[in-house]
Amino acid sequence: MIIDPILPGFHPDPSAIRADGRYLVATSTFEWFPGINLHASADLRTWQPIGAALNRPEQLNLRGVPDSGGVWAPAISHHDGLYWLVFTVVRTMSGTYKDLDNYLVTAVDPAGPWSDPIPLNASGFDPSLFHAADGRRYLLNLNWDHRAGRFSFGGILLQEYDHDRRELVGEPELIFTSDELMEGSHLFERDGWFYLMLAEGGTGFHHGIRLARSRNLRGPYETDPRPLLTSRDDPRAAIHKAGHGQLITTADGEHHIVHLGARPEMGKTGLRSPLGRETFLQRVVWDDDGWLRLAGGGHRPHPGTPGVDTRPRPEPAFAGPEWISLRGPVAADLTSRPGWLRLRGQESLDSLFHQSLLTRRLTSLHCTAAVTVDADPRRFTETAGLVVYYNTTGYHYLAVTHDESRGRVAGLISKSPAGVIEHGWHPVEPGPLRLSAEVDRLRVVFRAGADLRWAADLDALSDEIGPPLRFTGTTVGVCVQDLARRRFEADFTEFALTDR
Incomplete structure (x- = not known):
């Protein structure tokens, strides 16, 4: 069965x-x-x-x-x-x-x-x-x-x-x-x-x-x-x-x-x-x-x-038909750095126009998504990372950005119809950084590197929360923002979405 x-x-x-x-x-x-x-x-x-x-x-x-x-x-x-x-x-x-x-x-x-x-x-x-x-x-x-x-x-x-x-x-x-x-x-x-x-x-x-x-x-x-x-x-x-x-x-x-x-x-x-x-x-x-x-x-x-397993087969990272973007195609560069995806920052995750985001559908509430990001933001307006996204009023964003006093930092931004919460920013060393999101029913645990951890839930990332007429579903993937110059770039590799 x-x-x-x-x-x-x-x-x-x-x-x-x-x-x-x-x-x-x-x-x-x-x-x-x-x-x-x-x-x-x-x-x-x-x-x-x-x-x-x-x-x-x-x-x-x-x-x-x-x-x-x-x-x-x-x-x-x-x-x-x-x-x-x-x-x-x-x-x-x-x-x-x-x-x-x-x-x-x-x-x-x-x-x-x-x-x-x-x-x-x-x-x-x-x-x-x-x-x-x-x-x-x-x-x-x-x-x-x-x-x-x-x-x-x-x-x-x-x-x-x-x-x-x-x-x-x-x-x-x-x-x-x-x-x-x-x-x-x-x-x-x-x-x-x-x-x-x-x-x-x-x-x-x-x-x-x-x-x-x-x-x-x-x-x-x-x-x-x-x-x-x-x-x-x-x-x-x-x-x-x-x-x-x-x-x-x-x-x-x-x-x-x-x-x-x-x-x-x-x-x-x-x-x-x-x-x-x-x-x-x-x-x-x-x-x-x-x-x-x-x-x-x-x-x-x-x-x-009666039948056999119908789960989608694994697709090449960032390139298969399961990968989607918001409101139009995104300029995804898969050739400048072999084995890596390069995205150039666009507007915020609240934008209805031009986002630099690639995600795929979440198909299980018992899964782990992980990716390695290589990003060196120099301004607070430059951000990149792993996103669990429902729509502009519901997402969790495990982001890497810049702080004037602490340099490169990682933190979790959560958006719901009630507003935005920043769960805390912590310094991270330069170089590639592994990010992950572990989903267990409505609970999700985010990690950056070996030591940083944040907990959140998927309650607001669902059809039933917030404005009426919510019709889509939760996705998980990567995104980049440059809210000042639209020049900042970030690279991603080794994306994995695995059921547990």
Whole structure:
């Protein structure tokens, strides 16, 4: 038995298909670059990263997008020899408005290259494409209603897409409404029915999946009286927040859904999910009434499915597809000093624009991250080190910088929605310095060299702390700042992230 998740760590909003003899999953990346993670599998059990769809700066400009803005809920499909990906870029999240745009990219091979984005509309997030049997294509997305006194989740819109003209045609039609929060719609056809698979109840602990169906593409749709999947009624569930999924069918006719979920730990005042929302797999079957049900019964996610170990394989340090940067590519120099990564300092860790940071997703709460840094800061504005990062309001930074009276010093900077704490600075000798972070559930111990130690926790590096709409997950990696001249450089080597 393997234990879900099939994609551990920050991999939310999965969309999945079977095409060309394999399975593909696309997941949200929000403010991180490159955009839209893609994983492939031959057997639904062992998954390998194949890169990202939006990996060129001209495809994706995220400078200035808020935390948890950026790329939301991609939906992948395959038709007419092409792979299709639709996705949202969210630029405003506060207040009643959602400033966003929906786009389409296509590729002959999911490993790329993917086309430049085609703009579609801006009426609401979570788009998906339905390829009808008559050859026509339709875009679905949420109808966001910002007006006072209106329910913001204003139903599901349907509009035809003409790929020859590279644009939507006709007028959008509202085909489904609900008093519940319904989003993340995927449309498919079976036995004369059109089915909507919908993410229900918001993306927190009330999350779920529910079906609706109609004999007519444009409705009206009847809603399944039972949820297909949710863990909202089980506070002791192994998988919380279960929802936002898509149906895939194997070559031998078995059905599965991929869906998001979380594995929280109990924090100081409640459950905390520093790993973010991950991707899970459930087998489903059709019942006699024409509704999908979990194969194991009930509606709560089952934590295991037969197979082999699905953990990502080790990647070259700083160079594999698991390495990500914030809001755009970072100038990573891997050639000036063989075996080392060189970064030039940019803006602070609070910046929404230009950070010099490379991280990878934390996939376990029992692990150690370590790196050797070679940095000689000469000003207090020059800093480099190891960072455990959630977003601009939640991180721990084991940093090396300069103090006018003590020279080179190391210390821990912790940021939470409550503010910034500096845990103490201590002199360190010149030359390469080993830094590490040992994670044990929600506790993390930082070390610099052989003698320096700081303790902190991951309580604030989770979806549940701070401003609403925190959607990502904790990452770990390296960063450099030069807040005065943008010239300071630091080198890193021997990065290791190992489970314990």
